[in-house]
Amino acid sequence: MSVAYINDRQALLTLLFQWSSAGWIRDLDAAFADQLAQLTPEADTTCLLAAALVSHLAGQGHLLLDLQQLQAHPRSLIAVQPQEAKNDLATPESFIAALAAHDWEKELRRWTAVGEGDGNEPLVLDGSRLYLRRYWRHEQRITAKIEARVTQTTEWAAEDTRALLDCLFPRDDTNASEARWQKIACALGARSPFAVITGGPGTGKTTTVIRLLALLQSLNIKTGNPALRIALAAPTGKAAARLNESIAKQVEALSELALPEGAQATIPKEVKTLHRLLGARPDTRHYHYHARRSLPFDMVVVDEASMVDIDMMAALLDALPPHARLVLLGDKDQLASVEAGAVLGNLCQRADVGYYNDEIAHWIETTTGFVLENDYRDTRGRALDQSVAKLRHSFRFDSQSGIGQLAHAVNAGDASQALKVIKDQTYTDLTHIKLSTKAPYPKLTALAVAGRKDNASALGLSHYLQRIHRQETRPAISAGKARWDAWAADILDAHTAFQLLTPLRQGPWGVEALNERIEQALMRDNLIHKTEDTSHWYEGRPVLVTGNDYGLKLMNGDIGITLNAPRQFDTQATSETTDDSGLTLRVAFPDGQGGIRWVLPSRLQRIETVYAMTVHKSQGSEFAHTALVMPDTLSPILTRELIYTAVTRAKSTFTLLDANEGLLAHAIERRIQRHSRLFA
Numbered sequence: 001m002s003v004a005y006i007n008d009r010q011a012l013l014t015l016l017f018q019w020s021s022a023g024w025i026r027d028l029d030a031a032f033a034d035q036l037a038q039l040t041p042e043a044d045t046t047c048l049l050a051a052a053l054v055s056h057l058a059g060q061g062h063l064l065l066d067l068q069q070l071q072a073h074p075r076s077l078i079a080v081q082p083q084e085a086k087n088d089l090a091t092p093e094s095f096i097a098a099l100a101a102h103d104w105e106k107e108l109r110r111w112t113a114v115g116e117g118d119g120n121e122p123l124v125l126d127g128s129r130l131y132l133r134r135y136w137r138h139e140q141r142i143t144a145k146i147e148a149r150v151t152q153t154t155e156w157a158a159e160d161t162r163a164l165l166d167c168l169f170p171r172d173d174t175n176a177s178e179a180r181w182q183k184i185a186c187a188l189g190a191r192s193p194f195a196v197i198t199g200g201p202g203t204g205k206t207t208t209v210i211r212l213l214a215l216l217q218s219l220n221i222k223t224g225n226p227a228l229r230i231a232l233a234a235p236t237g238k239a240a241a242r243l244n245e246s247i248a249k250q251v252e253a254l255s256e257l258a259l260p261e262g263a264q265a266t267i268p269k270e271v272k273t274l275h276r277l278l279g280a281r282p283d284t285r286h287y288h289y290h291a292r293r294s295l296p297f298d299m300v301v302v303d304e305a306s307m308v309d310i311d312m313m314a315a316l317l318d319a320l321p322p323h324a325r326l327v328l329l330g331d332k333d334q335l336a337s338v339e340a341g342a343v344l345g346n347l348c349q350r351a352d353v354g355y356y357n358d359e360i361a362h363w364i365e366t367t368t369g370f371v372l373e374n375d376y377r378d379t380r381g382r383a384l385d386q387s388v389a390k391l392r393h394s395f396r397f398d399s400q401s402g403i404g405q406l407a408h409a410v411n412a413g414d415a416s417q418a419l420k421v422i423k424d425q426t427y428t429d430l431t432h433i434k435l436s437t438k439a440p441y442p443k444l445t446a447l448a449v450a451g452r453k454d455n456a457s458a459l460g461l462s463h464y465l466q467r468i469h470r471q472e473t474r475p476a477i478s479a480g481k482a483r484w485d486a487w488a489a490d491i492l493d494a495h496t497a498f499q500l501l502t503p504l505r506q507g508p509w510g511v512e513a514l515n516e517r518i519e520q521a522l523m524r525d526n527l528i529h530k531t532e533d534t535s536h537w538y539e540g541r542p543v544l545v546t547g548n549d550y551g552l553k554l555m556n557g558d559i560g561i562t563l564n565a566p567r568q569f570d571t572q573a574t575s576e577t578t579d580d581s582g583l584t585l586r587v588a589f590p591d592g593q594g595g596i597r598w599v600l601p602s603r604l605q606r607i608e609t610v611y612a613m614t615v616h617k618s619q620g621s622e623f624a625h626t627a628l629v630m631p632d633t634l635s636p637i638l639t640r641e642l643i644y645t646a647v648t649r650a651k652s653t654f655t656l657l658d659a660n661e662g663l664l665a666h667a668i669e670r671r672i673q674r675h676s677r678l679f680a
């Protein structure tokens with residue numbers, strides 16, 4: 001490594017922009033170091049490099065740069081893949097190695113851009129950990145606000161709680177009961193103003209939280225307190241819509257139980273996105289509700305909390321009145337949020353074991369009748385541990401289910417067991433399709449179009465496309481909006497029968513290339529009719545919204561389908577051409593309340609075709625048949641969490657397509673560890 005770089009700031013900044021051109025760091029990361037260099041002439045190269053790296057790591061979801069780890073294992077923080085290396089360009093790794101002897105901490109402490117958190121310095125050094133100031137403050141505030149809640153308890157009479165829990169869980173009287181942990185989660189959630197309920201797919205997170213709400217409202221009514229004002233929220237429109245669908249039924253089911261009068265009626269059925277709950281203002285990080293104008297609720301429940309990033313969690317906790325309860329639901333083993341942080345994962349680090357102390361074990365026993373085994377008890381359990389419950393029984397996947405077995409093996413990091421389950425022909429809900437490295441696409445597109453020939457419930461895209469083309473079900477142009485809405489809702493529902501997932505965006509196995517291949521295959525099979533003059537809009541095109549659009553009331557993650565529909569459905573319709581039939585292209589989106597929002601294609605700014613979707617974007621959604629196609633070369637994006645998230649998107653059948661089996665094993669063995677100090 002040339003000494004010039006080490007002592008020459010200009011040379012270093014040039015190198016950083018070269019790394020950015022090579023795709024090793026973001027332009028933003030180099031620009032951040034460049035800006036700090038201009039503001040602080042005293043900054044040496046170590047400092048500027050550390051600034052670029054902390055920004056780069058934030059882009060990867062990490063909250064901090066651990067200087068000790070940087071010096072001991074630079075590759076674990078920033079690694080250039082062998083295929084990406086450039087002959088004439090020094091890699092970050094070699095550069096960091098050349099600076100090994102420097103005292104990074106000392107240099108950083110001398111730098112005016114680095115503070116201890118209370119000032120306005122853009123960076124904060126906390127021990128040997130360097131943060132962007134925003135993330136350091138978020139960590140501090142989140143920790144303080146959660147600590148303040150977990151150290152409080154609500155003292156309900158144990159006999160009242162027990163009677164209500166027995167009413168809510170009528171058949172659960174043995175320790176082996178499948179609903180045991182659900183009942184325990186309710187007992188913990190009633191006692192603590194902060195509760196986390198984690199569990200895999202179908203373990204009853206929604207069922208449990210509705211019973212927890214019923215329990216709390218009943219206890220309040222019984223003790224003469226006013227009912228809680230409750231808000232239900234989820235991080236994306238899709239997740240909110242999914243919870244909306246299941247919640248009404250679950251609340252309805254409470255009417256069969258002998259709860260105190262009025263308890264059921266005080267449980268809300270409407271789920272909002274967190275952005276809407278907080279009153280997001282377009283294009284800013286500011287919300288209507290914040291620390292000085294609290295949310296008008298006594299309790300907030302957040303579903304799919306694994307998708308909540310650190311910025312949103314900090315904003316939510318700021319806006320939550322100090323007395324208000326917070327319940328987080330989610331699957332701790334799924335991929336973390338797209339943006340930085342892994343708050344749910346951090347909160348649930350000890351959830352597998354429990355660490356319940358004697359006091360809480362006694363509360364559990366007296367209110368649920370269940371005696372906790374020693375494995376789940378620990379006198380050194382922290383306050384947070386007493387507020388976290390893990391649901392351990394899946395009501396969706398029994399022991400005969402290949403998907404359940406596969407998800408379990410992936411989660412346990414047992415790659416050989418996962419491969420064994422995939423290859424085991426006895427699981428009808430699981431298939432492995434081997435792709436040829438030379439010509440992988442024919443088999444792949446055949447599956448995407450037609451589904452699996454050997455399994456009638458493993459459908460493909462033709463399922464919803466054929467439904468669109470079925471003339472006998474298509475409404476007449478004169479039919480009312482309700483009839484057209486019902487038709488579109490049926491097609492949107494049919495669309496959830498299948499989804500192809502891929503880990504990557506770019507390259508031959510990325511979303512873009514796969515979408516193109518599948519589009520061609522669908523055209524060949526006459527399932528879509530794309531012509532030059534319709535450009536990329538044609539009937540049947542499914543689109544994914546990639547950014548919130550408050551004007552159109554569309555949220556990141558929403559999926560719509562392009563359909564020919566009467567033009568009067570859209571009030572903005574102006575110069576759109578209408579074909580001979582009087583119909584024109586509209587994109588139909590579910591409006592979250594059982595109706596359809598018909599949108600002009602030209603009004604959609606941030607969308608992409610979604611025959612294939614990245615695993616990251618699929619979080620919060622489920623599909624009857626989910627297929628995952630693995631790339632044929634190593635990529636840092638392939639991790640255990642990614643495979644687990646993909647497998648658990650499947651409701652009834654899962655298909656794995658790969659050309660190189662080794663990659664699945666490699667991915668299962670790699671975990672994502674997002675660096676943060678939250679509840680470490």
Ligand SMILES: Nc1ncnc2c1ncn2[C@@H]1O[C@H](COP(=O)(O)OP(=O)(O)OP(=O)(O)O)[C@@H](O)[C@H]1O
Nearest residue numbers: 179182200201202203204205206207208246395396
């Ligand atoms: N205690 C129970 N007894 C019987 N059935 C249950 C129980 N708990 C949950 N179920 C059923 O299991 C299924 C999944 O439950 P639920 O939707 O609450 O789980 P979830 O963890 O929220 O699921 P998801 O993975 O979709 O988020 C539902 O059909 C529900 O009715």
